[in-house]
Amino acid sequence: MNITTDPMQGGFTLEDILRDTLDSTYIDDAYYAKLRNDMVEWEGKGTLLSEAERHVYEALIIEENWLLDRRAFERWYQLYSRKCVYWVPAVGDLPDPVRSDPQRQVTIAFDDRRRLGDRIVWLRTGVAYSQLPPSYTSHISTAFVRMPSENKSEVKVRSQFLIQEMRAGHEIQTFSGWMGHVFVEEDGITKIDRKVVCLLDAPRSHHNMTFLL
Amino acid sequence: MNVHTTTGGFGHLIEDRRVHRTLYTDHSIFNLEMSRIFGGTWTFLAHASELPNPNDFVRKRLGLRPIIVTRDREGKFHGLLNRCTHRGATICRQDEGNARRFTCPYHNWSFTNTGELAAVPMEDGYGPSFDKSELGLGKLRVESYRGFIFGTFNNDLPDLKIHLGPAAALLDEWLDRWPGAELQLRRGQHKLMCAGNWKLIYDNAADGYHPGFSHASLLRMRKDRYGGGVDMQWALGNVDDGLQTVSDSGNGGTFIDQRAEITRYWDQSAPMPGEDTYARVIRERLGEKGEAALDVVMGSGMNLNIFPNLLIIGNQIQVLEPQSVNQTHINWYATALVADDLPDEVNSLRMRLQEDFPSFGEPDDLANFEECQAGLEIEEVAWVQTGRHLDTGREYIGAKGMLTGPVSDELPLRVFWQEWLKRMEYGNAWVAK
Ligand code: FES
Ligand SMILES: [Fe+2]
Numbered sequence: 001m002n003i004t005t006d007p008m009q010g011g012f013t014l015e016d017i018l019r020d021t022l023d024s025t026y027i028d029d030a031y032y033a034k035l036r037n038d039m040v041e042w043e044g045k046g047t048l049l050s051e052a053e054r055h056v057y058e059a060l061i062i063e064e065n066w067l068l069d070r071r072a073f074e075r076w077y078q079l080y081s082r083k084c085v086y087w088v089p090a091v092g093d094l095p096d097p098v099r100s101d102p103q104r105q106v107t108i109a110f111d112d113r114r115r116l117g118d119r120i121v122w123l124r125t126g127v128a129y130s131q132l133p134p135s136y137t138s139h140i141s142t143a144f145v146r147m148p149s150e151n152k153s154e155v156k157v158r159s160q161f162l163i164q165e166m167r168a169g170h171e172i173q174t175f176s177g178w179m180g181h182v183f184v185e186e187d188g189i190t191k192i193d194r195k196v197v198c199l200l201d202a203p204r205s206h207h208n209m210t211f212l213l
Numbered sequence: 214m215n216v217h218t219t220t221g222g223f224g225h226l227i228e229d230r231r232v233h234r235t236l237y238t239d240h241s242i243f244n245l246e247m248s249r250i251f252g253g254t255w256t257f258l259a260h261a262s263e264l265p266n267p268n269d270f271v272r273k274r275l276g277l278r279p280i281i282v283t284r285d286r287e288g289k290f291h292g293l294l295n296r297c298t299h300r301g302a303t304i305c306r307q308d309e310g311n312a313r314r315f316t317c318p319y320h321n322w323s324f325t326n327t328g329e330l331a332a333v334p335m336e337d338g339y340g341p342s343f344d345k346s347e348l349g350l351g352k353l354r355v356e357s358y359r360g361f362i363f364g365t366f367n368n369d370l371p372d373l374k375i376h377l378g379p380a381a382a383l384l385d386e387w388l389d390r391w392p393g394a395e396l397q398l399r400r401g402q403h404k405l406m407c408a409g410n411w412k413l414i415y416d417n418a419a420d421g422y423h424p425g426f427s428h429a430s431l432l433r434m435r436k437d438r439y440g441g442g443v444d445m446q447w448a449l450g451n452v453d454d455g456l457q458t459v460s461d462s463g464n465g466g467t468f469i470d471q472r473a474e475i476t477r478y479w480d481q482s483a484p485m486p487g488e489d490t491y492a493r494v495i496r497e498r499l500g501e502k503g504e505a506a507l508d509v510v511m512g513s514g515m516n517l518n519i520f521p522n523l524l525i526i527g528n529q530i531q532v533l534e535p536q537s538v539n540q541t542h543i544n545w546y547a548t549a550l551v552a553d554d555l556p557d558e559v560n561s562l563r564m565r566l567q568e569d570f571p572s573f574g575e576p577d578d579l580a581n582f583e584e585c586q587a588g589l590e591i592e593e594v595a596w597v598q599t600g601r602h603l604d605t606g607r608e609y610i611g612a613k614g615m616l617t618g619p620v621s622d623e624l625p626l627r628v629f630w631q632e633w634l635k636r637m638e639y640g641n642a643w644v645a646k
Contacts, residue, residue: 022439121438125437210572
């Protein structure tokens with residue numbers, strides 16, 4: 001494979017990802033239990049973010065959206081923690097900890113850090129025909145609220161989204177729904193530990209979902 | 214050559230080593246397929262685990278027809294046309310549920326889950342010629358084999374098990390990887406949509422020629438991340454020198470066997486989240502038997518395709534739902550294996566593994582099928598090649614008496630078109646009966 005090392009990537013290169021996390025050691029019963037508990041907490045009554053919270057969490061989600069829209073997947077990857085998950089349930093009408101339980105259900109995407117790396121390397125091979133031509137996206141997030149949570153070392157933010165996706169030669173696709181972000185501090189830096197993307201049309205057929213939500 | 218697609222038969226569109234492009238693009242042919250192929254032969258409807266209890270039902274389609282598959286209170290399966298015999302409304306509007314009766318929302322005629330007309334409001338508005346026993350729902354002939362429920366309008370066909378032929382024994386092998394385990398479908402689905410004719414997807418399900426090329430992205434990603442040795446290694450190089458084979462499993466059914474290439478299932482599996490943690494738990498819990506339990510996490514190494522709409526691939530069940538001549542829905546049902554001596558962790562891993570190919574493999578296939586559809590619209594280049602290995606002398610009578618060839622053989626295409634022609638020329642089996 002030809003790896004293009006772009007100096008503008010500031011060290012967040014594909015080579016970094018190729019070496020990053022080649023085993024899967026943290027998805028276990030406790031992790032799945034945490035995700036079920038998250039689902040319960042996403043149902044709660046959120047409060048508007050304070051000005052200080054906006055500068056950290058809303059800013060990070062806006063940054064995430066921007067990096068995805070710019071196809072800067074290597075930089076995007078580094079927004080996530082060492083034990084992260086990127087999860088897109090295949091069921092609608094969420095939150096619901098039972099119907100969405102990924103331990104018992106297949107999902108549209110359930111990526112631990114390793115599979116997230118696989119996904120980026122796969123996107124960058126240049127021979128993924130479902131991404132030739134590539135998808136360009138526009139992510140809009142809004143209605144950010146902080147959720148009450150049992151775990152004081154984490155911060156939970158729920159938001160609504162609208163994503164449009166365009167591949168040359170194909171009609172523009174529109175996706176909407178809500179997202180949950182769980183933030184943790186790792187080495188003094190705020191990282192995304194878990195992201196769940198709950199699509200309005202999750203249970204329907206999809207035409208090419210090989211881009212990142 | 215002048216090809217007529219709307220009049221006369223179809224034989225002139227299907228030659229020994231090529232078929233005509235209009236089979237994939239002509240609307241009138243598509244409409245006839247929906248009435249003659251789907252329902253004209255034993256057609257997959259549903260899996261028993263989708264309706265496990267008495268009076269459960271699921272709403273499905275048979276070609277373009279809305280249907281209901283029910284389990285009556287004795288446990289017997291029925292296939293009913295979802296069409297009120299009064300003035301035509303669908304009577305069932307939910308994907309699944311439990312009901313002894315279906316009441317049409319329009320004027321409340323109500324039908325039992327075996328299809329009889331049970332009650333009509335203000336029945337005295339009908340005269341003496343009104344006979345409820347003649348106004349039951351349209352019914353399919355229904356049989357099941359080991360949980361796979363099929364239906365047809367065709368009374369000339371033999372019983373399902375005989376019709377399946379060698380595919381029944383292959384289905385046994387697919388199901389019996391863990392003795393005594395029950396297969397369950399109620400684990401969610403990947404639902405995919407393809408702007409291509411449904412047959413492009415069936416064609417591909419036994420195409421052992423394409424993986425090394427079409428799946429370059431997956432193969433390259435694995436190699437760059439993990440080095441050699443993992444997942445789909447049998448797709449590399451000249452696959453006809455390898456151990457995979459392709460066979461005619463009868464009545465339009467086709468079969469790719471990759472099992473001889475797999476020395477150790479678990480070691481040759483694609484990566485999946487939770488792999489290291491759960492492998493340790495399974496080994497601790499089961500001791501020596503743990504290795505066999507890990508092996509049933511990985512796909513079966515079989516592609517078993519049952520004409521016209523059921524593709525059993527790896528651990529997944531794919532069902533084709535044609536929408537129009539150039540639109541197809543593909544429902545990938547995840548499966549779990551349930552047995553007292555099989556820990557839950559096996560299924561947690563199976564769920565994660567069954568997300569792998571729909572993420573990194575199938576989308577590239579679907580992109581190619583859509584490009585096939587675009588190319589096939591070109592009028593001036595009329596034919597699609599189906600003759601690979603027809604005259605290389607490599608075909609032989611293999612296991613279970615099946616005609617077998619090297620894995621890149623286009624035998625599956627030829628087998629499909631033979632059966633397709635037979636069903637199309639038979640006509641609509643409902644009318645015939
Ligand atoms: S159409 Fe069903 S009751 Fe009238
Ligand atoms: Fe493929």
